[in-house]
Amino acid sequence: MTQGNEVAYPVVAGPEGILPPAATVMGVPLPEEGEGLVEGRIVSEQEALEDAAIALLTRKNATLFPGPLVLWGWNDHTNEKAKYFFDVANELPGIRIIPMPDYRPIYPKIDPEAVINPCHPNLTIWHNKIEACVFIGVHCHFANITLKMVRAGTNCYTIALCAEAGHEDAMCSVPNFDIEKLVRFRDAIIKVKKNGIKPLYEGKGIVPTGWAQISRLSGKTAEKPKDELLEAGVTGAFSHELETGLDDTAE
Amino acid sequence: MIHVLMSSDYLMLEAPREKEFITGSEAAKEAIRRANVDIAIAYPITPQSETMQQVGYLYAEGYIKDYYRGEEEIGVMSAVAGASRAGVRVLTATAGPGLMRGMEAIVSWPGARLPSVLLVMCRVVNTPLAIQPDNVEISYLLNAGGIVLHGENQQDFYDFPLAGFMTGEKPEVTLPVAVAVDGFFVTHARGWVNMPSEDLKLPPRNCYHEAVPMMDNENPPIRISRDAPIQKSNFISYQMHASWQQEIWAAQERAKKWLDRWLGGLIEIVNPKAKTMIVASGAAVSQSREAVRQGEEQGLDIGLIKVKSLRPFPGKELDEALDHADRIIVPEFNYIGWLSKEVKSAIKRSDRVVAGPRVFGGMTMPTELILETITGIKK
Numbered sequence: 001m002t003q004g005n006e007v008a009y010p011v012v013a014g015p016e017g018i019l020p021p022a023a024t025v026m027g028v029p030l031p032e033e034g035e036g037l038v039e040g041r042i043v044s045e046q047e048a049l050e051d052a053a054i055a056l057l058t059r060k061n062a063t064l065f066p067g068p069l070v071l072w073g074w075n076d077h078t079n080e081k082a083k084y085f086f087d088v089a090n091e092l093p094g095i096r097i098i099p100m101p102d103y104r105p106i107y108p109k110i111d112p113e114a115v116i117n118p119c120h121p122n123l124t125i126w127h128n129k130i131e132a133c134v135f136i137g138v139h140c141h142f143a144n145i146t147l148k149m150v151r152a153g154t155n156c157y158t159i160a161l162c163a164e165a166g167h168e169d170a171m172c173s174v175p176n177f178d179i180e181k182l183v184r185f186r187d188a189i190i191k192v193k194k195n196g197i198k199p200l201y202e203g204k205g206i207v208p209t210g211w212a213q214i215s216r217l218s219g220k221t222a223e224k225p226k227d228e229l230l231e232a233g234v235t236g237a238f239s240h241e242l243e244t245g246l247d248d249t250a251e
Numbered sequence: 252m253i254h255v256l257m258s259s260d261y262l263m264l265e266a267p268r269e270k271e272f273i274t275g276s277e278a279a280k281e282a283i284r285r286a287n288v289d290i291a292i293a294y295p296i297t298p299q300s301e302t303m304q305q306v307g308y309l310y311a312e313g314y315i316k317d318y319y320r321g322e323e324e325i326g327v328m329s330a331v332a333g334a335s336r337a338g339v340r341v342l343t344a345t346a347g348p349g350l351m352r353g354m355e356a357i358v359s360w361p362g363a364r365l366p367s368v369l370l371v372m373c374r375v376v377n378t379p380l381a382i383q384p385d386n387v388e389i390s391y392l393l394n395a396g397g398i399v400l401h402g403e404n405q406q407d408f409y410d411f412p413l414a415g416f417m418t419g420e421k422p423e424v425t426l427p428v429a430v431a432v433d434g435f436f437v438t439h440a441r442g443w444v445n446m447p448s449e450d451l452k453l454p455p456r457n458c459y460h461e462a463v464p465m466m467d468n469e470n471p472p473i474r475i476s477r478d479a480p481i482q483k484s485n486f487i488s489y490q491m492h493a494s495w496q497q498e499i500w501a502a503q504e505r506a507k508k509w510l511d512r513w514l515g516g517l518i519e520i521v522n523p524k525a526k527t528m529i530v531a532s533g534a535a536v537s538q539s540r541e542a543v544r545q546g547e548e549q550g551l552d553i554g555l556i557k558v559k560s561l562r563p564f565p566g567k568e569l570d571e572a573l574d575h576a577d578r579i580i581v582p583e584f585n586y587i588g589w590l591s592k593e594v595k596s597a598i599k600r601s602d603r604v605v606a607g608p609r610v611f612g613g614m615t616m617p618t619e620l621i622l623e624t625i626t627g628i629k630k
Contacts, residue, residue, distance in 0.1 A: 019493055022501035030423060030505065068464065105491075120487045140422055141364050141462035144501065145494040152490070164422035164460060165505070 011040040011171055013131075013158075014151045022148060023168035030166045036174045037166055045174055045181075049188035052134070052159045052172045056092050057192065057199045059132035059157055063096040063209075064089055065116050069163065070137030071099050084182040085136065091189040094201025096209045098124060100135075103142050113209055118142040122153045128209075132157040136177070140164055161185070254314070256287075257451045259417040263410070263513045266447035275437035278409040278444045279344075279370060280305035283315070286368075286416050287452045289339035290317040292330045296349040297382045298434035299372045303344050315342075324349045328356030335365035335427070338458030338465035340416060344370035346434060350388050351376055354395070360427040361396030361499045364463045366419040366456070368412050369397075371431040372438050373533075373584075375612060383613020384433045386533055389561065390589035396499045397427040398506055399562040400514075401532040405442035407559070408432050414513040416453065423505045425462035433534035433584055462502070503563040510560050517565035518556050520572055525554030527625055528576040530569065530594050532558040535582045535616060542621035553625060558590070566597030579604045582621050586611045 008027030014020070023040060024030070031037045036048020043051075056062040068074075070082055089095050098116050105119035112127035118138075125133070133156055135143050140162065147158050147169035160167035161182075166175035174181060193199065257266065262285060273281070279302050283291070291310065293303040310318035316339075321327035324345055334341040345353055350371055360367065373386040392399050398419060400411045408430070415428030432438060458465045510517055521543060529539045536557045546553040556572055558565065573579055581591035581604060591606035598604075608620045 019490070019497075022497045022504075024501045024504045025497075030508075105488075119491045123487075139461075139463050141425065141498060144462075144498045145491065148494045148497060149490055152494075164462075166423075168501075 007040045009040050011151070011169060013155050013171060015153050015155060016151050018152065020148060020152050022144075028168040030168060031173065031175050033176055036172065037168065037170070038172050040168075045184075046188065048172055048174050049181075049185050050192050052161075052174075052185070053189040053192045054197055055132045055157045055159065055172065056095065056134065057189070057197050060200065061096065061128055061130045062092065062094070062132040062200075063098050063128065063130045064092075064134045064136065065098055065100050065138070066136055067100045067138030067143070068102060069139065071101055081137070081179055081182065084179050084186070088182055088186045088189065089206055091186055091193075093199040094204035094207055096128065096130075096207045098128070098209055100138055100142075103139070116146075118146040121146045121150055125150060125154045125156050130154075130156050132159070134159045134161060135167075135170070136161040137163070140167070143167055144169055254452050255450055256454050259453060259513070262447060262451055262453055263413060263417070266451055268445040268447050270443050270445050272441050273405060273444055274301075274439055274441050275405045275408045275432060276302040276305050276439070278405040278442075278446075279412060279438075280309060281444070281446055281449065282409045282412040283342060284309055284449055285447070285452045286342070286413055287340060287455050288315050288342045288416075289456070290334050291315050291342040292319055292321050292327050292334065293343050293345065294321050294324050294327045294349060296324075296346045298374060298438045299344045299346040299349065299370070302370060302372065302438060306342070306344075324353035325356055328353035328360075331367050331369075332356060332360060332363065332365055335360070335367045336363070336466045338456065340420075340456040341367045342370070342412075343367065344372065346372040347374035347376045347382075347388055351391070354391060357392075357397070357427075358395045361502075362495060364425040364461070364502075365427055366416075366425055366461065367427045368415045368419070369427060369429045370408075370412065371429055372434040373431055374434045381613055382434075384435050384534070385585055385611045385613060386431065386433055386583075387585040387587060387589070387611070389431050390585070390587060392429050392431070393562060393589065393593075396496075396503075397429055397562065398424075398503060398510075398560070399429045399431065400510075400559060401561050402430060402432040402437065402559075403533060403536040403557060404437060405440075405444045408437055409444050409446055410514065411559075413453065414510065416456075417513060418506050418509040420456050420461065421506070421509055422460050422462055424502050424509065426499070426502050426506065431533070436534040436537075507560075507563050507565075510563070514559050516568070517560040517563070518558055518568050518572065520554070520556050522552070522554035523572065524575065525552045526575070526577040527552065527580065528554040528556060528573055528578070529580045529582065529621065530556045530558060530573070530590070531582055532561065532590055533584065535584055538616045538618055539582060539621060542618040542625075545618055546622055546625065549622075551622075551625065561590075561593070564593055564597065569594060570598045573598050573603075576603060578625075580608075580621065580624055581606055582616060582624070583607070583609045584611065584616065585609065 112124040116124040160170035160173040161177040166173040375381040375385045411430040419428040595601040
């Protein structure tokens with residue numbers, strides 16, 4: 001795919017309406033290796049990473065949504081990826097981390113401060129007033145259905161860092177997102193800050209959300225994440241701890 | 252048995268090929284031999300039975316890990332879903348009434364994002380019962396959500412299943428693929444088929460790089476299910492289901508890139524500048540090729556577009572390729588004319604489309620019939 005400025009269909013932060021079309025049906029292509037996709041336009045990978053960094057640093061209540069492929073300790077690669085995920089988080093002042101631990105809808109009521117779910121993602125985004133977010137480690141099917149709903153009903157700027165081919169329905173997406181690209185993303189965040197982008201929440205660390213509540217729901221005592229854990233970006237902070245998951249039948 | 256794993260590109264595009272004069276069923280068998288299939292499940296029905304019998308030989312020779320006859324088509328198509336869900340490469344085949352019976356399960360595959368290949372050997376489906384060629388059954392597949400390819404001849408019945416496995420298993424696609432051919436004309440007749448060495452085979456399915464997680468009970472957390480129980484009566488449930496359906500059809504769009512790569516385009520164009528263009532799929536393409544040749548002998552300038560992929564439908568490609576045409580003839584082997592409806596809905600100035608000629612119920616399509624439609628002169 002050649003790079004260019006033509007946009008078949010602009011994929012921008014919504015709310016776009018009740019049922020926006022899938023961007024690929026409107027002619028938005030997927031990026032090739034070395035490229036990124038920003039608002040329906042093919043750009044270089046570096047440009048996409050920097051645009052994503054600026055959105056996360058400057059928009060309100062930016063949040064990382066790690067999905068099962070980062071969240072759970074499937075294998076050594078997952079654990080390693082989780083470590084580099086925290087390296088990225090540590091460069092984003094005031095960032096929140098709210099996991100997408102699995103894909104089944106949570107009824108009768110989701111705890112929007114604890115989790116995001118692909119069946120009703122906007123409940124989490126609306127509740128937390130999230131205006132920029134990253135989906136990482138989410139299986140492509142569930143990422144895509146989520147991205148369309150978020151674009152339909154919220155003003156959230158969506159970033160999909162995809163281990164496979166990327167996502168047309170995200171405002172910003174980079175394909176084949178492996179550990180090397182996580183490192184490059186961290187470096188891009190450092191670069192844009194050095195170049196003068198002032199973080200909206202400068203001086204703040206990771207805002208404790210998500211895992212503390214999940215911990216409580218899984219029968220453990222809720223506690224504030226230890227500062228040293230956050231600072232160290234401990235490998236697999238989520239791994240092997242939540243086997244029972246959420247009880248979505250609980251009233 | 253030596254069987255060497257090769258890349259998809261090498262097997263489809265680069266490996267040296269040799270010609271063999273074989274039936275369509277044998278061509279499909281040779282595709283499956285090279286497709287690294289884990290399991291083949293089917294229930295016999297004419298004219299599919301011979302192909303699955305051929306596939307049975309592959310099981311006996313060790314090319315397929317498991318092979319069995321299901322209890323009937325609903326059971327077969329449900330078992331195919333289970334196998335695909337478990338992450339293995341799965342093949343099935345059916346025809347006519349068998350496809351109709353299995354349809355309830357088949358339409359559930361795309362939403363569940365279940366890659367597989369379904370071979371469809373088209374035959375009459377309606378009463379009075381007959382086993383003769385008629386491809387009306389394809390019209391039922393067109394709205395199911397999966398990829399639908401329509402092969403013209405024995406060569407296509409070799410190439411399309413391989414392209415189907417590779418395309419359907421791409422992470423951004425993750426869809427089932429139906430490869431239809433017109434029964435008997437293709438399955439039981441012989442034709443020349445170019446194939447690479449039988450020692451080569453595709454890499455195995457990589458189920459951990461697809462759009463949904465596998466149902467793998469050995470990897471935690473097993474509760475990551477793709478079957479979201481979203482049957483609630485509220486807007487959120489409706490919206491989720493709507494977005495899910497959009498994603499199925501979006502995945503079809505993404506398949507175009509890979510079908511282009513491995514099939515050499517979604518369409519093939521013969522004599523592209525002719526003012527009279529024929530658009531056909533399946534066995535009607537072979538008859539149309541001959542009509543084009545005979546027309547040339549008579550001084551008629553006729554072009555032909557072969558539609559290889561019905562889903563995703565090459566609407567944009569057809570619109571561009573037909574923009575110059577004064578008349579567009581769409582010959583079909585069915586009564587309802589599903590292809591002419593598709594073409595009309597995809598192109599500008601659809602009144603140029605002549606929806607026919609059509610034969611059905613097992614009739615053949617004489618080339619004279621196509622030429623008479625073009626010239627308006629009956630001989």
